[in-house]
Amino acid sequence: MQIVIYAIRTSEKWECYLTLDMRVDLEWWYGMRLRPNRNASMRPFVLLSMNCPLGWAVELRNGFRPMSEMDNWGNREWQRYVYQRLSTFILQEPESNRQRWAECVRNVRILEKHTLVSYVENPDGNQGSKLVGVPEQRIGGQEQEEAWIVIKSPTGVKAGGDELMQQAELLIECMAGRALLAGEVEALLAEVAGNYGDWRSAAQLGILLGRLRLEAGLVQPAPGSAPGWLRRRARAPRCRRCGSEAKSRTACAACGSAACAYCEACLAMGRSRACALLLQGIAGSAVRGTAGGSPSAALGRWGLSPAQSVAAGAALRFLAEPPAGGSAGLARFLIWAVTGAGKTEMIFPLLQSILDAGGRVLVAAPRRDVVLELAPRLSKAFPDETVVTLYGGSPERWKRGSITLATTHQLLRFRGAFDLVVIDEIDAFPYHNDPMLDYAARGASKPGGKYIYLSATPPAPLQREAAAGRLPHAKVPARFHGHPLPVPRKLKMPPVKRCLQEKKLPALLVRSLSASLQRGAQVFLFVSRIKHIEPCLELLRQAIANMPIEGTSSIDPERASKVMSFRNREIRLLVTTTILERGVTVPKSDVFILDADSELFDEAALIQMAGRAGRSKDDPAGRVVLAAPQWTRSQNLAVRQIKAMNRIASKGGYLRI
Template sequence: MKVQVYAAADENDWQWHISLAMAVDFTYWFERLGRSVRIVLLEPPVSIGQALALIDALSSPSCKKRLPPITLEKHPSSYSPPLLKEDPHCPEINTLPIHRSYSTGKRSTSQANSDLFAPSDAIHSNFSSSDSLSDFLQEQTLTGPTEDLRHSPSPEIRKHTFSFLPEELTRLSPPVPTELIQSLTFRSIDYDKWFTYGLSVFPDNSILYDRLIEALHGRSLLSEEVLRLLDASDMTELLENGTWKAYIQAAYLNGDITLTNGLQSKRIRKFPAFWCLQTEYRCKRCGSGKLHFTPCYHCGTDCPYCEECLTMGRVRSCTLLIKGNKQNGGDEEEAFGTSDVKENPMGRVSHKKLTRESVNIPDMEVYLTPWGLSPAQTAASKEALAFLSGTSPGNSPSSEKAAGGAEPPGSDEGSGGRAGSGKSAPSFLIWAVTGAGKTEMIFPLLQYELAHGRKIAIATPRRDVVLELQPRLTRAFEGRSIVTLYGGGSQTWESGDITIATTHQLMRFAHAFDAVIIDEIDAFPYLNSAALEFAARKALAPGGRYVLLSATPPRALQHEAASGRLPHVTVPVRFHRHPLPVPKRVPVPSLRRILRSGALPQTLRKRLEGSLERGAQLFVFVPEIKLVDPLVGLLQGLWPDKVIAGTSSKDRERSVKVTDFRGKVTDILVTTTILERGVTVPKTDVFILDADSSLFNEAALVQMAGRAGRSKDDPRGLVFFAGPENTVSQRGAVRQIRKMNRTARRRGYLLK
């Protein structure tokens, strides 16, 4: 997108800005400052990436020293320009709607006509003349009578003054074509010229303006996404004649939003050609440096776009990115709603409202009691509540002490994930075994944050978890707005008290949430994805906190927890308080060899028959998709009276088959690790074939084993590791499960 670069210049400084609708900027500056300011247009319009690079160069100290001083007429602070009158010689005054607000930069509260804006070409048609840079700088009205550069006795000084622009802009990041730099011209617009043409245009529909700002709060959207948001939010009147640009520009001038481009760029030196400066780009939406260059109409050169988040919309260096500043959260004191009257030491009566965090509530029982948690769940929620209370916004010492985790690449744009001065945002890990009831454990945390007027996001890698959580949270928090965000969802542009989203959807937020709960941090695609980690950190508001949920945390987090650098709590027992099933090893040949022979080994067949005879449904996991169908055929030949199905990530009917398995229509389900999480069946045994495969790491084996024994009606399900070798991953999974059982027994969580 192309924008207008301009400076609001006075006798002391040149303030450089970008504009989507110059009529709004003229009105903003001239109605506030009158003849005390001059608008200097840099023409022609350029792409937003080039505009920001130009502004960065023109704002540098070396350029500022070479800009000539300006002598302008001064007015007292209470100055208000005269009202515009109809002029037969200037028809624009009669046709343009006029808004007169002579405030000091605050948004207008006028309720006048909402049809405010002239066509975008109106500004340029009124100011048709254009001066070159040197002619412009030699104008007496710009340089002032005491520093007339036209009569400077030194040619070197004159060259230094008039030739700085091309020299300074040859090393821009992102680069700007040389021919464009050489064609740049300046045009000076003063108050009298603006007043003569009557371009007093500013958004004055405050209701519409406030709705727009509210919809953009905490968002980070491309311009085309903003248009879809306006359409979905019933603000279609802003879509007419480009009116939305004027409202966006007014919000930018008022400080309610930030306008930037899609890619962050900087000039660096790289080995081995360290003597050459190279431009490095990173996406401001996902933090990735994975880019592809293509010719671009707006830039007039090869322009990079981000490949990592391409499915969310194309982000280029010249792409407009609109960030809504986070809305101030609700008043914590009002949210608690109790008042205490005390007499202070000076004898004066002071009314002090109490917040939950200012009152010592033993064990946070007010948040724990309503949910009927088990002893282990209660202990974990209590620890997490203590963390949230100790790291609440404004409680910086605790926040810094509890800080854990590292900043992702591109931290300049992900700084929303920081708390305090440069510290990583505080994080808390709930390490709970599979089937422990992690969802129920976060209910007290959600209640606590909502009671303090804060916004919460629950991020999960998988869409099916989003759909599963929505009805449960709706029932638990009746009266609260709960929004679900996932690819193809119907609430993409809505906001609520609680947002349940897939991790990819967090890319559309910036500094939006006071707490982000990330479920299954060890699962694909979040695991090892710098882009999704960046998105999660960017979505967190300054002073916000993370709560991480996992049954199998990554090694790095386990080490941080063990060393005391990451606050955490372990939940070693399931909600029914029975021990976890410990896997048993079944030595058998590899699955490929079994399939070639066409017969199951007796040891494995005996185990399968035993599970079927006790009435259990069977999960049979294999490491590769191509092994699913052959194994289904082999098993169907052995048990023709049983319903046997196979599924994988490439199966379009996967959801139907999973539903049939949950509904006890299917007796045996052969699958890959695609179903290692999220599927709960009351009476299930688990068989993992080729358990020695390198595709099955320790975490995957623990997750697959966790499908058994999840129901209180069948807590002692069976798990078998079948394969020719007993690998490190298998031994590690068994060791982890046994350790959790010992911990649960030692803490008294297991039933006698």
């Protein structure tokens, strides 16, 4: 889109503004209806551009620095100033377009008192202001039937400042903690306010009030901000919504640029362009936890185990502390809990601490199925709070709650919304190793907000930070039932590929699987590749007769129903991939991992898959078997970490045996 940009001399200094509706700005600076108790004396006003591409205008505004000599500038000096600030963008245009944009810059005009406004009575008896000498069809980028600069209601009837202020307050409330493109703003208002009408006048008033901020979808790095050999790369714009580098450009009818950049990384959430309007609600400072809390209080109220209570108590004290490095610092806390330790229950006292202080909390999970599983548990734990569940296609997309449960991609629409952000399974796909989602999670927190990371297998950088004392953390080394984690056993066998070629499974593997089934266990059989599932199923059904055996993967449309049948013991052995390595709890389970030496199975994946066994208090000593032709570093590290957690749990007195 194109937008109007102007400079105005306030009592303190020169300031630069963008406007979605010039009528609102004129009434703000020179009228009396929006600010009746202030001095409406004439202020010097310079119209910098009536049709500047939004991305260019935002960078001009952000780079604007008031200088005392501006008081004496004429049109020529202002034109030179604007051209210098926009020359980087103009030179990126094809040569045939540059002259047109240079002419646009030359339209800078200083508007004097006698040409800017005149106060008169219109036929309806409402006082308005008239902008003289500026093409009326260009004002606010919209066609104008008359020259009266008056505030209009959503139905087009001229209205006073009170009605516009009410509309602005509603928009500000709806936009609190959000960062939305224009189409998303309209969708939000359509659901919340019904026939809201044209929201841009209200948005402009919110911007002048300092409670909304107008940005472009992409941010342009400052020219010359990098060394020469990096300068070409450094000039690539970045998406304000997801933080990704925008490498694609195309001709754009909305702004007129022949090289308008857009972001491909978050394209599924709506096109973020260099000229796309991105409206943000201004974030307030975060609240702190109500009290440090104590392990005994957490245990008594939420029924936590001793190990859970110690970790929850440490996290509560962290929430009650001021953030390190001031309000802008990133305050993080890691809860390193073994699989099956009950991470969800541990965050309940943390959420309550922030809610009691009047704050909002976010729990982000990696996948939709995890979100849908957590939603009823949070609603049951906090029956008096509004729990909003967000995922792709969620019917609660625009609802606001004190507790928000969302997939990580949904965080792209929030900015400074939450006092506490809890990231569950921080090591899991898609969050792990995705800078876009990390950027979104950080942006969702208010200034001074706190982050709680939950993981059974934290990424190596977080483990190093915790070991060095740079990341406050608490370990939960025992499951809620107080039994040690099952330690994986070795089973030497040929690679699965060879077994399939020879159409025969090793006898030792078949005997081990049969023993698990005979003891009544549900058996997870993990393989490294989807293409191995069907041929494995054929060999297993031949080797183990009269036993319900099935397979599933990420491409299986019946995955959900098969997992449910497995839980209900209608399926006894399930061949699967790492799609079920986490988030699935099946009582009395044994785990077999074939090709455990595969490069696709790192330490974290092996620990997570092993964590499916022994989760039930009725069968805490489930079996875990690593089947492979060789023993690798990943297998060794996984077994070492499991044994280390058992030692810590034993030393802490958290084990019953």
